[in-house]
Amino acid sequence: MPFDAVVLKESWHLSYRRAPDLAARFYEELSWKYPSARRLLDHVFGAQNDIAVCLSTVAGDLLDNVDDPDAFSAAIVALANAHVSLDIPPHVVAWMEEVLLDTLEGAAGDDWTPEMRTTWRNAYEDLASRLARARAHS
Numbered sequence: 001m002p003f004d005a006v007v008l009k010e011s012w013h014l015s016y017r018r019a020p021d022l023a024a025r026f027y028e029e030l031s032w033k034y035p036s037a038r039r040l041l042d043h044v045f046g047a048q049n050d051i052a053v054c055l056s057t058v059a060g061d062l063l064d065n066v067d068d069p070d071a072f073s074a075a076i077v078a079l080a081n082a083h084v085s086l087d088i089p090p091h092v093v094a095w096m097e098e099v100l101l102d103t104l105e106g107a108a109g110d111d112w113t114p115e116m117r118t119t120w121r122n123a124y125e126d127l128a129s130r131l132a133r134a135r136a137h138s
Contacts, residue, residue, distance in 0.1 A: 003122040005066045011104065011116040012063055019107035023052040023059070026103045034095045040088065062127070076127060080134035093131060097124045 016022050031038035058079060065071035083093075101120055105112045 003119050003126065007116060007119040008066060008123050009063055011108065011112070011120065012059070014111060015104045015107035018109065021052075022103065022107055023055040025107065026055060026099060027052055029103050030095065030099045033099060034092075037092055037095055040092065066123075073130070076130045077134045080131045083131065084135055090132065090135065093128050097121070097128065100124065 019025055027038075027041070030041075061075050062072070062079075065075045082088075083090075101117060101124070104120060105117065108116070
C-alpha cells in the first residue's frame with residue numbers, strides 16, 4: 001500500500017520531540033506485551049540501552065531513505081539480513097508493528113491523527129512484506 005513519506009517523517013519527529021526516549025518506551029511496551037520478545041532481544045543485544053540505540057538507528061536509517069526507493073530497498077535488505085543473522089523470527093515483525101504504532105501514538109498524544117496511524121500502518125506493511133521477500137532471498 002502506498003504511504004505518504006512526509007506524514008511518516010513529520011509524525012515520527014512529533015513523537016520523538018515529545019518523547020526523546022521513544023526507543024526505550026517501544027522496548028518496554030514490546031517487553032510488556034510480548035515477554036518472549038524481551039528474552040529474545042535481551043539475548044541478541046544484551047543491555048537495554050543497546051536495544052534502544054539499535055531501534056533508533058534502524059528507524060533513522062529507514063526514515064532517512066524513505067524518499068529514495070533504491071536506498072530504502074537497500075536499507076530493508078540490510079535489515080532483513082540482520083534479522084536472519086540474529087535469528088529474529090518473522091512473527092516478531094508483526095508484534096513490533098502493533099507496539100510501534102501504539103508507542104508513536106502515545107508519545108504524540110492528542111496531536112496523533114487517524115491519517116498518521118494509517119500512514120504508519122501502510123508503511124509498516126510495506127516494510128514487512130519487503131522484509132519477508134528479502135529474507136527469503138538471504
